[in-house]
Amino acid sequence: MILNDKDIIDLEQRYRTAFINSLAGFRQAVLVGTKSVNGDTNLAIFNSLIHLGANPALLGLISRPDTVNRDTLQNILDTKEYTLNYIQAAHYEKAHQTSARYAKGVSEFEKAGFKELYHPSCKAPFVEDAVVKIAMKFEQSIDIPLNGTILIIGRIMQVEIADSLVGPDGFVSLSEAEILISQGLDAYFVAKAVGRLPYAKPTV
C-alpha cells in the first residue's frame, strides 16, 4: 500500500495512532521512576529514550503533556531526579501495566508489582529487579511547538549493571540479559543477535 499525507490524515484516529506509532519502529523499553514533592512514587513505561551524547553522557525522553506520563514529567521538573530502568522481557506484562491511568498519588510500583530500591545517589526510586539501573539528573527541557511535545534532557549520574554484561570495549550486552524492546503502543520483543561489525572504512 502507498499512503500519502492526506491519506494519513483521513485514517480513523485509533488506526492512525497505531499505524504511525508502530511504523516508527523498535525502541528501548524503559521504566522511568520518579518521586513527587509529596513523596509519592511513580513508575511509567516510555519508549522514547534517545541517545544524545557520551561526553557529557546525555539521554533524552519525549513527553506529551496530555498522557499518563504527565506525572513523570512534573516530578522530573520538580525534583530534577529520575531513574531509568531496563527490565527483562519476562516482566513485560507488569511493565505494560504501568501505562494504565492510575489516580495521582497511586504508585505504579505497587500496582504493577515492582519493588522500589533506593541508592544514596538518587532521591528517585529504582526498580529492584531492573538489569540496568541509571540515575539521571534533569538538565533541560526543550519544547517542540509543532505538536506540544517536550524533549526532556538529563545527564547520567550513575549506572548500575552486572560486570558480566559489559565487554572489554565497553559494549553493553543487553540482548544477553533478554532486555525488553517495545514497538508501538502495545507490542513487546527481545533481540536476537545478527552480528557486530568493525568500524566501517571507505572502500575503493
Next chain:
Amino acid sequence: MILNDKDIIDLEQRYRTAFINSLAGFRQAVLVGTKSVNGDTNLAIFNSLIHLGANPALLGLISRPDTVNRDTLQNILDTKEYTLNYIQAAHYEKAHQTSARYAKGVSEFEKAGFKELYHPSCKAPFVEDAVVKIAMKFEQSIDIPLNGTILIIGRIMQVEIADSLVGPDGFVSLSEAEILISQGLDAYFVAKAVGRLPYAKPTV
C-alpha cells in the same frame, strides 16, 4: 559495577563512547536517503529515529555536526526532502557500510550496494530493497545547546509498505519482515516477538 558521573568522565574515550551509546539500548536502524543541490545522492544509517506524534505524523532524527552524517543534515536543510528506509537484517553489512567516511560527492548507494528508487512524491532517493519506504518533508530543526546536536523534525509525506505487514488495527508488523534493529555503534539484531497486550486499565 556501579559507575558515577565522575567515573564516566574518566573512562577512556572509545570505551566511554561504546559504553554510553550501547547503554542507550535498542533502536530502529534507518537508512536516510538524500540528494544534494548538485544532484549527488547520499545514504546514511541512523539509529536515532524518534516518534514525535501521529497527527500530524512527525518523526525526529538526531544529527551531530561532527559526524559523517553532516552531508545528510546539509542535504535535508537545503532540499527539505529526505527518505527513511527500513531494510531486512540480512542486509546489515551493507547498511553498516554507509557509515564509512566517503568523500563528498561519493554516493553511499553505489559504494554500499543499494539501488536508488525514485517516486514522484519525493526528490530524494529511496532504497529499492527497503521493506518500509517513507518520504519526509523537513519541518524544523531544534538546536540542543548542551552538546551541539540537532533535532531534525520532519512530516511523513508518504509511506510505502506491503499490505500484508499492516494489521486490521493499523499495527505494522516489522518483526515479520525481519527488519534490522541496531544497538550502539556496530551491533545489529532482529526482533523476536514476546507478545502484544490490550490497553492497560487501572487495577483495584
